[in-house]
Structure formats: C-alpha cells, structure tokens
Amino acid sequence: xxxxxxxxxxxxxxxxxxxxxxxxxxxxxxxxxxxxxxxxxxxxxxxxxxxxxxxxxxxxxxxxxxxxxxxxxxxxxxxxxxxxxxxxxxxxxxxxxxxxxxxxxxxxxxxxxxxxxxxxxxxxxxxxxxxxxxxxxxxxxxxxxxxxxxxxxxxxxxxxxxxxxxxxxxxxxxxxxxxxxxxxxxxxxxxxxxxxxxxxxxxxxxxxxxxxxxxxxxxxxxxxxxxxxxxxxxxxxxxxxxxxxxxxxxx
Numbered sequence: 001x002x003x004x005x006x007x008x009x010x011x012x013x014x015x016x017x018x019x020x021x022x023x024x025x026x027x028x029x030x031x032x033x034x035x036x037x038x039x040x041x042x043x044x045x046x047x048x049x050x051x052x053x054x055x056x057x058x059x060x061x062x063x064x065x066x067x068x069x070x071x072x073x074x075x076x077x078x079x080x081x082x083x084x085x086x087x088x089x090x091x092x093x094x095x096x097x098x099x100x101x102x103x104x105x106x107x108x109x110x111x112x113x114x115x116x117x118x119x120x121x122x123x124x125x126x127x128x129x130x131x132x133x134x135x136x137x138x139x140x141x142x143x144x145x146x147x148x149x150x151x152x153x154x155x156x157x158x159x160x161x162x163x164x165x166x167x168x169x170x171x172x173x174x175x176x177x178x179x180x181x182x183x184x185x186x187x188x189x190x191x192x193x194x195x196x197x198x199x200x201x202x203x204x205x206x207x208x209x210x211x212x213x214x215x216x217x218x219x220x221x222x223x224x225x226x227x228x229x230x231x232x233x234x235x236x237x238x239x240x241x242x243x244x245x246x247x248x249x250x251x
Contacts, residue, residue: 005071006058007098010088017084018072021060026099029055053163056097056138062145064153078155082145085159089140094164099134137164195244199236212244221245 062078142160205219
C-alpha cells in the first residue's frame, strides 16, 4: 500500500509532528533572481542569478476526532498541533519540512512519537525503500488557524514556509600592510637633524650665514639658535661648534 505523509520536525527530530490530514495540495514557489540590462547595439539582456529561496504554502485542518481519512496511528488534540507550531516559531530557529511517498506494510508512518520511536521506525522506512519527495530546512513565516464552528472542534490552518539556508558568521581578521607601515614609520623618522659648523680663524656669524645659508643677514638666526650674546660676537672662540638653522626656516 502507498501512503503520503507530511511531517514537521524540530531540532534534528527531537520533536516530530505528522499532519493528521494530508493537504489537498501544496504550493511551491521557486523563482530566479535575474537582472535585466540594456546593451547598446544589442538591446535588453537577462543576467541569470542564483535562485531565490523557495516558498511553500499548504492548507489543511487538525481534526477534533478520527475521521476515516486521518493518517497515522496517533492523533493528538487540535490544540496540541497549534501549540507545537507556535512554540517552534517563538524559538526563532528553523524546522524541517518533509513530504514523503512510502510503500508501507501494515503499519502507518510514524506520527507524534518520541525520538527513540522515530529512529526505530525510520530504519524500517529505509528498509522499505522510502522515497523522499521533499526534505527541506524551512522557517515558519506565517501560521493562521481558525476554530471551525460546528465541526467537532476541528481547527483549520494555513502554513507558510520559506526555505532556510544554514550559515555561520566568520571572524574577520584585519592584516596590517607591512610595506605601508614600514613606509609610514620611515616618514615619521625623516625629521632632519640640525646641521653644525665648527668655527675657524677669521670666522664671523655673518660669514658663516653667507657661506652656509646663502645670505649673511641670517646671522641673527644663528646667534639666537646658539644663545650667543651681542658682546660675544667679536670674540667667538676658534673650534666652537654652533648649530645652523635649516635653510627653509632661514628664508
């Protein structure tokens, strides 16, 4: 016998819900994300991009009693299914949507069971060559439900799911450019060292300024830089080492 099953599982099958009434149809929206461009001399072209995330919409109801068309051996109360889905939504974590077509023996697909029972029955499904039509990680985007009056407590619902892609944020390490840092260091070390001059016989500050700075009138800058008093100008000792101002500063 062949039977179809719709399942919602959470946290790697720690919690499993089988929809007790199979939806009459499921809508799967799968679209590309192509970009259109206009090329001179060629016209409009389409650049194919990776597909957008698939979206699934399905409608059914949680029965308040066991109708002949209810699938699975176990049937929970309608509010059990509602509370389970709402709880999953609040965790802000993805779930897994599974739609399968199975060749079954005289037992039904697993329903709302413990993890141990799920694992045991899953092994039996594998031995019976279960064909998985859809097995997709999804986020619950929207869950609408309505208590149907006069229908034995049935709860009608509409579920909107969106494909979920697992990702992980990576730490970014910023590498310093050794070449740039070396250049920067060199630039900071390019401060010119003040030049010096050793006096010889016959020297005066005017002569030194004329010879070293190109203009004798800069002798006052040399005098100020070396703290030489006016009374010492005519008796500068031979061999005295004096500092010279930079040419740019002397202009």
